[in-house]
Amino acid sequence: MKSVKIIAVVCGALALAACDAPKKDKTVDRGIDKKHLSQLKAGVWIDPNGCDHWIIDDGAEGYLSARLDQYGKPVCSGTAPPNTATGAYKSGTFVTDPV
Amino acid sequence: MTGRLFRSVRKVFGACGAIALGGAVAVTGTLTGGAALAQQTTVVGETYIPTIWVDPDGCEHWVMDDGWEGYMSPHTNRQGIPVCRRGNVCGVMNSDQLFQTDSANINAGGRKHLVDFFREAGAVSYIITGHTDSRASDEYNMNLSMRRANSVARLAQQSGVSIADVRGYGERMPKASNNTAAGMQQNRRVEIICIR
Numbered sequence: 001m002k003s004v005k006i007i008a009v010v011c012g013a014l015a016l017a018a019c020d021a022p023k024k025d026k027t028v029d030r031g032i033d034k035k036h037l038s039q040l041k042a043g044v045w046i047d048p049n050g051c052d053h054w055i056i057d058d059g060a061e062g063y064l065s066a067r068l069d070q071y072g073k074p075v076c077s078g079t080a081p082p083n084t085a086t087g088a089y090k091s092g093t094f095v096t097d098p099v
Numbered sequence: 100m101t102g103r104l105f106r107s108v109r110k111v112f113g114a115c116g117a118i119a120l121g122g123a124v125a126v127t128g129t130l131t132g133g134a135a136l137a138q139q140t141t142v143v144g145e146t147y148i149p150t151i152w153v154d155p156d157g158c159e160h161w162v163m164d165d166g167w168e169g170y171m172s173p174h175t176n177r178q179g180i181p182v183c184r185r186g187n188v189c190g191v192m193n194s195d196q197l198f199q200t201d202s203a204n205i206n207a208g209g210r211k212h213l214v215d216f217f218r219e220a221g222a223v224s225y226i227i228t229g230h231t232d233s234r235a236s237d238e239y240n241m242n243l244s245m246r247r248a249n250s251v252a253r254l255a256q257q258s259g260v261s262i263a264d265v266r267g268y269g270e271r272m273p274k275a276s277n278n279t280a281a282g283m284q285q286n287r288r289v290e291i292i293c294i295r
Contacts, residue, residue: 024146025148026147026148026149026163026165027148027149027150027164028164029164036150037150037152037162037164038150038151038152040162042154042155054154056169058169060167061164061167061168061169062169063152063170063171064171065160065162065171065172065173067154067156068158069181069187069226069292070158070180070181070186070187070188070292071180071228071266071268072175072178072179072180073264073266075156075226075263075294076264077223077224077294078223078224079223079224079294
């Protein structure tokens with residue numbers, strides 16, 4: 001009974017200490033730059049067809065997701081040439097990316 | 100003494116691992132393949148519950164951080180329409196004020212209104228979509244809305260702005276009921292989406 005209690009306490013402590021492995025809560029960044037993922041800052045990447053995607057370089061993690069208009073069609077804004085990334089997509093973290 | 104302590108620490112860690120694994124491995128759910136045919140199945144997988152990130156346009160994306168990896172995908176409904184908290188529509192032109200019935204020629208007043216609009220809007224580029232009410236056939240309305248959207252796009256380009264896309268949706272994307280005259284008038288429109 002006592003050991004069960006100890007296990008529960010130690011597990012709780014480990015989970016709190018970001019030792020949640022495998023990581024179960026996918027909604028937060030537990031790295032050095034802790035934050036909820038709704039805080040991410042995006043730029044725009046233009047694909048080879050000229051269409052926009054939201055791009056986020058968040059230190060260890062990278063995110064890319066299609067920019068769609070309200071009808072669900074790709075937005076191809078022409079804001080930059082194909083194969084380029086623009087905007088402050090590296091600004092949401094202080095973790096530098098050496099590559 | 101040291102040996103016993105080490106063993107019990109190992110036991111505690113082992114139990115933690117087992118608890119973590121137990122929480123992650125078996126996902127039991129009901130897959131419904133039709134109203135009549137519901138059956139219980141066990142799926143081997145891990146729980147991945149996303150949160151929501153809202154892009155600068157106001158539309159939602161599913162996002163997950165797996166420790167080292169990040170994942171993201173647009174949040175759309177089952178028809179492929181994005182779930183947005185606000186839209187990028189910056190202008191709705193009432194077709195009755197721009198065109199004669201069945202015509203795609205923009206009248207003088209409408210031309211001035213549109214040129215002024217595009218001079219003020221200041222976006223990177225624009226998407227122009229034409230819409231009609233539900234009178235006449237679907238085919239006729241698809242054609243008329245496209246011709247009207249093209250007329251607006253041509254004028255926009257003449258005023259020196261960049262057009263990203265031009266579409267005619269006919270009567271297929273109503274914004275009001277076609278059962279009332281007021282609703283039909285709202286549906287006869289040319290929408291301008293501003294991309295910033």
